[in-house]
Amino acid sequence: MKNWTKQEIADVYNQPLLELLYQAATVHRKYNDPREVQISKLVSIKTDGCPEDCGYCPQAARYHTDINGNSLMSVEEVKGHAQEAKDMGSSRVCMGAAWRNVKDDSDFDQVLEMVKSVNQMDMEVCCTLGMLTESQAKRLADAGLYAYNHNLDTSEEYYKEVISTRGYEDRLQTIENARKAKLTVCSGGIIGMGEKDEDRISMLYTYSLMKPQPESVPINALVAVEGTPMEDQKPVPIWDMIRMIATTRIVLEHSAVRLSAGRTEMSEEGQALCFMAGANSIFAGEKLLTTPNPEFNNDLALFEKLGLVPMKAYKKGDKPKINEDYKKAPEKKEKIKWSRPAHIIDRNEKAKKKPKVSRIGFEPRKVSSVKEL
Numbered sequence: 344m345k346n347w348t349k350q351e352i353a354d355v356y357n358q359p360l361l362e363l364l365y366q367a368a369t370v371h372r373k374y375n376d377p378r379e380v381q382i383s384k385l386v387s388i389k390t391d392g393c394p395e396d397c398g399y400c401p402q403a404a405r406y407h408t409d410i411n412g413n414s415l416m417s418v419e420e421v422k423g424h425a426q427e428a429k430d431m432g433s434s435r436v437c438m439g440a441a442w443r444n445v446k447d448d449s450d451f452d453q454v455l456e457m458v459k460s461v462n463q464m465d466m467e468v469c470c471t472l473g474m475l476t477e478s479q480a481k482r483l484a485d486a487g488l489y490a491y492n493h494n495l496d497t498s499e500e501y502y503k504e505v506i507s508t509r510g511y512e513d514r515l516q517t518i519e520n521a522r523k524a525k526l527t528v529c530s531g532g533i534i535g536m537g538e539k540d541e542d543r544i545s546m547l548y549t550y551s552l553m554k555p556q557p558e559s560v561p562i563n564a565l566v567a568v569e570g571t572p573m574e575d576q577k578p579v580p581i582w583d584m585i586r587m588i589a590t591t592r593i594v595l596e597h598s599a600v601r602l603s604a605g606r607t608e609m610s611e612e613g614q615a616l617c618f619m620a621g622a623n624s625i626f627a628g629e630k631l632l633t634t635p636n637p638e639f640n641n642d643l644a645l646f647e648k649l650g651l652v653p654m655k656a657y658k659k660g661d662k663p664k665i666n667e668d669y670k671k672a673p674e675k676k677e678k679i680k681w682s683r684p685a686h687i688i689d690r691n692e693k694a695k696k697k698p699k700v701s702r703i704g705f706e707p708r709k710v711s712s713v714k715e716l
């Protein structure tokens with residue numbers, strides 16, 4: 344595996360676009376079947392009321408967006424969503440909860456049951472639940488979890504402009520905890536948050552240094568939601584998305600590159616170029632956590648046009664075996680030392696003070712306070 348320097352990644356990223364596309368498509372063909380694209384289903388198992396202040400996120404309790412929150416879903420509901428997705432060709436389910444970090448409580452026990460149930464449906468199971476200790480990662484692995492998602496989002500330098508309630512090192516620590524439990528890692532970024540090209544390059548450099556590199560790298564285009572600090576960000580040009588996906592494919596040649604949020608703003612031609620550039624996964628279903636996403640049927644029609652086929656589960660790894668030890672909570676709680684930098688981010692502060700979005704028939708959402716979570 345090549346040891347990249349930041350300058351080398353910058354040279355790849357800054358090439359003339361068609362040269363970059365050609366190079367990425369060549370790498371893609373070396374390691375993947377370019378006709379296969381994995382369809383993943385994202386299920387928001389607990390929506391809204393998050394105590395963190397991520398500047399892009401409508402689920403942060405402190406911003407006044409109009410999303411509908413829900414408490415933790417039942418195992419049966421999750422199974423229903425998974426089955427529906429499987430029937431449409433999906434082979435992976437990612438369950439997301441708007442938490443700062445996982446706690447050893449009954450909600451976590453319920454998530455473990457969800458993981459086990461979806462594993463038994465022969466689908467790859469991924470979770471994104473916030474920061475995670477090593478023993479929690481181990482219980483998830485025992486319950487049959489295939490991957491843990493924890494995004495670095497952007498470069499370490501720009502992260503401070505996006506989030507003040509935790510530090511970059513917390514992200515890296517959680518990824519390491521997942522690794523210690525032998526989970527595969529899903530970790531990627533968001534473009535269009537006001538970052539520079541150097542930040543995108545720097546994030547890819549960080550991923551390239553990981554040993555092993557993440558098996559899965561979602562690349563998201565910011566969906567600017569009203570009420571969030573980033574509500575005024577302009578949509579990311581499709582060319583930036585193609586450039587970022589192509590560079591990710593070249594630098595992280597063995598990773599699955601996931602074309603994630605922002606697809607509703609992309610033309611079919613734009614998405615086709617992303618597949619050409621090496622994207623080998625999409626998230627399907629009408630919503631991506633809380634933001635709009637193309638419908639399953641539209642995606643299947645696009646697959647038909649482009650001659651793509653849905654990838655089967657466990658193409659790049661074995662199905663995790665379930666170990667009933669997942670039911671045992673740790674006797675001694677691990678010491679948690681997640682940071683809380685609490686520096687001031689002006690746009691986050693401004694969004695916090697904005698009046699609530701008012702709509703006819705819209706009921707103010709219920710949110711949990713920071714203390715409750």
Ligand code: SF4
Pocket residue numbers: 393394395396397400401402403440441442443473
């Ligand atoms: S931690 Fe997740 S759910 Fe919470 S505000 Fe950040 S992105 Fe949103």
